[in-house]
Amino acid sequence: MSVSETYVRYRQTLSEEPLAIVVLFVGLWMAWSLVSGLLNGGIQISGLASLVWDGLLRGLVIGLAGIGLSMTYSILNFANFAHGDYLTSGAFAGMATSYLIAGFGENSVGALLLVGAGGSVFGGALGIGVTTAPIAVLVGAIVAGVAAIVLALAIDRFVYRPIRDESGIALLITSIGVAFALRYLLQFVFGAGVRGTTDAGSVPRVSVPAIDGTFRVTAHDISLVVVAGGLMLGVHLLLQRTKLGKAMRAMSDNEDLARITGIPTEQVIRTTWIVGAGLTGVAGYMFILWKGTLGFNDGWLLLLLVFAAVILGGIGSIYGAIGGGIIIGLTASVSVIWIPSAFGRAAAFLVMIVILLFKPEGIFSGRTTA
Amino acid sequence: MSLLEVRELDAGYGDLQILTDVDLDVDSEEYVTIVGPNGAGKSTVMKSVFGLTTHMGGTVTFDGEDISGTKPEDVIHKGLGYVPQSDNVFAELDVEENLEMGAYILDEVPQEELRMVYDRFPILEERKHQRAGTLSGGQRQMLAMGRALMLDPELLLLDEPSAGLAPDLVDEMFDKIDDINASGTAVLMVEQNAKEALSRCDRGYVLANGQNRFEDEGTALLNDDEVRREFLGG
Missing domain, CATH: 3.40.50.300 (P-loop containing nucleotide triphosphate hydrolases)
Structure with missing residues (x-):
């Protein structure tokens, strides 16, 4: 190929795909700065491994919460902005239960149930942790799921169901109202302070060797991986193998045909809330257990990342929610190599926008709830 | 009456x-x-x-x-079974899952009816694990009928x-309907x-x-x- 031909070809690519070129150069710059950082010791491999591990765990929480958001979107046709506050509500209910079980008898029940509002009780002092208080944690996780389910069903019954035939926008705006109401109700009851919830010092940890050092893996990391992985597999089996799961996919695909076929649509909607909210409640609890702090804003702050993950993965697809969650989690975490940590969330959204520019329908598009 | x-x-x-x-x-x-x-x-x-x-x-x-x-x-x-004119299959589900949905109201998938549908439309059995959205127009129509026949309806x-079918498929479709009617539906x-x-x-x-x-x-x-x-x- 002659020089002039090559030149013409590059010019053409440059004018037709300016975005691809920019992304390519940014990618090259990132790769170069990573490699040079690793070579000159500015970035350690163990540090990188630690960031990847942290991002993966964050991604699992986002993905687990995202499944619920994606399911309710595909079956009810509206984006539920209160989803993040279902997560916080589940976390508070679960943690209150864990406090009660771990600290019963030694502390006032009121202080325990309010998750130590105003510094009356501390999670660390109660020894909350998966090894130090396994029963309190297990029951707490279950209660978190159940509480989120009860809340979601109650809100659906009294708020969303009466306006189900309205447009998606009406439901969306309503859900924003529900989100605010829930969030400030939580603040009113439990207070605005962010409290430590676990006895971080007593959580068992191992140091995993990584060439030039080690990175830390705690028992709470492992619990999060096991619980999130197990629940994701469970949802997969539910949707692919069970009759009700197939009916959920059928309804998200074609609601009119589902009704003609005799699928009881209200029952499917109820199941969707149960599964979606249950996962979200448990995700909230595991998130709080893992990061060790709890505040009334946690779910709301996570919600935008959850939305980013779900849209990135292709809204309506549970595999998209999981995949998108992991991409978003990794990006938010690993991006500190290149940019200040305060911009981690911004980086996650930037990655979402870039991926959507190349694949506007999302990575796992064309597969609703499947 | x-x-x-x-x-x-x-x-x-x-x-x-x-x-x-x-x-x-x-x-x-x-x-x-x-x-x-x-x-x-x-x-x-x-x-x-x-x-x-x-x-x-x-x-x-x-x-x-x-x-x-x-x-x-x-x-x-x-x-009664009903086959709407358009959007009459679950595009995201595979062929067999579509047929299973046809019998949703029963506790178990009726094996006899499933066998009958496959005998009537052999192409559906060949493609039972294919996503319905990827079927041709004629195959979709057969799947939609098969779905409605899973409950062995009286009507x-x-x-x-025949809407949207290629001319050579139209005759085949009408023949299938004659068959369905001849078997008592x-x-x-x-x-x-x-x-x-x-x-x-x-x-x-x-x-x-x-x-x-x-x-x-x-x-x-x-x-x-x-x-x-x-x-x-x-």
Whole structure:
């Protein structure tokens, strides 16, 4: 190929795909700065491994919460902005239960149930942790799921169901109202302070060797991986193998045909809330257990990342929610190599926008709830 | 008494009335066709039988039971199957899952009916793990019929089964419908392809402006001068 031909070809690519070129150069710059950082010791491999591990765990929480958001979107046709506050509500209910079980008898029940509002009780002092208080944690996780389910069903019954035939926008705006109401109700009851919830010092940890050092893996990391992985597999089996799961996919695909076929649509909607909210409640609890702090804003702050993950993965697809969650989690975490940590969330959204520019329908598009 | 009796039916969508005083009968094992110009309300008759329209007056009786205004998810329990004209398969589900959904109201997937559907439409068995959205138009139509046959209905409602099919598939589709009817299922069909449909059915109705215009044996309608002039293009 002659020089002039090559030149013409590059010019053409440059004018037709300016975005691809920019992304390519940014990618090259990132790769170069990573490699040079690793070579000159500015970035350690163990540090990188630690960031990847942290991002993966964050991604699992986002993905687990995202499944619920994606399911309710595909079956009810509206984006539920209160989803993040279902997560916080589940976390508070679960943690209150864990406090009660771990600290019963030694502390006032009121202080325990309010998750130590105003510094009356501390999670660390109660020894909350998966090894130090396994029963309190297990029951707490279950209660978190159940509480989120009860809340979601109650809100659906009294708020969303009466306006189900309205447009998606009406439901969306309503859900924003529900989100605010829930969030400030939580603040009113439990207070605005962010409290430590676990006895971080007593959580068992191992140091995993990584060439030039080690990175830390705690028992709470492992619990999060096991619980999130197990629940994701469970949802997969539910949707692919069970009759009700197939009916959920059928309804998200074609609601009119589902009704003609005799699928009881209200029952499917109820199941969707149960599964979606249950996962979200448990995700909230595991998130709080893992990061060790709890505040009334946690779910709301996570919600935008959850939305980013779900849209990135292709809204309506549970595999998209999981995949998108992991991409978003990794990006938010690993991006500190290149940019200040305060911009981690911004980086996650930037990655979402870039991926959507190349694949506007999302990575796992064309597969609703499947 | 007929299997399906529609008497003085008024129906439509919301405030918009489409059908006025429509009468229609389908006997057990009978093959009945509704023809008529676009906008005559042919599909609306089908939808009204299945509870998908706003019921405004008159009655729909099936097997002696008044089912006027019954919801579609309940009508399916009475022994009727309905194949809508478009969007009649679950595109995201595979072929076999579509058929399973056809028998959703039963506790177990009926193996005998599944076998019958596969025998009737062998292509569906070959493609049972293929996503329905990737099937051709003809295969989708067969899947939609197969889905409706999973409950072995007494009456099958078919809305334009030949719409959008390649010409060589149209004959095959009509042959399949003849077979289904011959094995004892009554058929009520709406068709654009009026001549072909009338030549195959037992009885036909000509509908115009949401009202009955003619009713006779299929071949008699085909040979009726007035029907030919007004509705069959001479």
